[in-house]
Amino acid sequence: MTARAFGKSAVNRRRGGFDLRSTTLFFVFLAVVVSVLGFAARMVAGTVERRPAWVAVLVVVGVASLVGLRRRWHVARAARRAAAALDAAAREAADELEALTIPPQRAGAEAGVRYDDLTPEEFEEAIGALCERDGCSAVDVVGGAGDLGADVVALTPDGRRIVIQCKHYGGSHRVGSQDLQRFGGTCFTVHEADVAVLVTTSDFTAPAAEYAESCGIVCVDRECLQAWTDGTGPRPWEAAPAGGWAAGRGKAGAGS
Template structure:
């Protein structure tokens, strides 16, 4: 069962990164190059010109190496966005919390994150920025396990009558069967599959605002 306790966010963390280091080296190289050109143009001391040229060459080479490494190195976890998160690798409770985090990111106020046998179909309860009550059921399935019509029907039996949902959604890492999608459409339940979840996580906005 998931709890409402907070865990580290999956989103972007603004910490020291190779990107910042490479930008700094690039700026230093540009500045030193400009100084070297100025010294040469001004006809500085005989010993200063070779020294400036060597310094420019070394820093330019270092900046080039760093920039090349930046282009080829894989993105660090800190530089990854939520869209690159491996939702399938999460536990059920972690997935519920991740969905709640997405809701909060998009301006919703989450009042409960509590999956399990006693949740009556509501894994995440939240309030949208416009005041509508959101009820979400989370299905962390692998790609071979699709959400069936029985899953959606059970949720449909409680999301409106028990939880007073104004926005009801089933979010999965997998896909929905055709009968499940048809039933959801008839009942006004949003079906958010793995591809739509990735889009929501990486770019937003929340699916119910579209």
């Protein structure tokens, strides 16, 4: 065996063998720890023998502190939960209040609505939406079979009862005098309208316009409807003739 090989063998034996220095240090440290713990235990035992009341007080104080910390933690958690619940309740109340103070708008109240693209039922809803937008109350869309000419019924801002019939016609289909006569026969006598309105997406024939004027029915043609929608023209109840329900009933009865 060469000297180099012998040196490597000696190093390997030192690395894998017993390390006296490390073992000695470990036992010295262990002895110090045991001594300290023993000294502390003797001190505690001596204190318990000499001052048992003090020890009891310290124990009670420690337990009370732990209990207090736990209670404060529970109280803080409960406070956080209560604050979250109050915040959620406040948000819900605010949403409900907003829903009550701001009436829901019907489809079609916007100025850019295209009436030609609507169905007759949607057109009635759109007219009801215009009435709501402009301050009418108790707006009711009642169009359908058996409505006797009343498609929309409402109260104007000044408290008058307005009855509206809606005619969703194409541009070539004008509202004739027969349409006006049928509406004139019910709007005042049956529905007791203070303001009777016939609104259409088309136009009125001359005889129809003459009959409407004679019995006090407000005619709203395509152009007037667009002006009402855009806010550039009068509202139908603002153009109603003087005399109200009594005058209109008398003229309609004479015309029919």
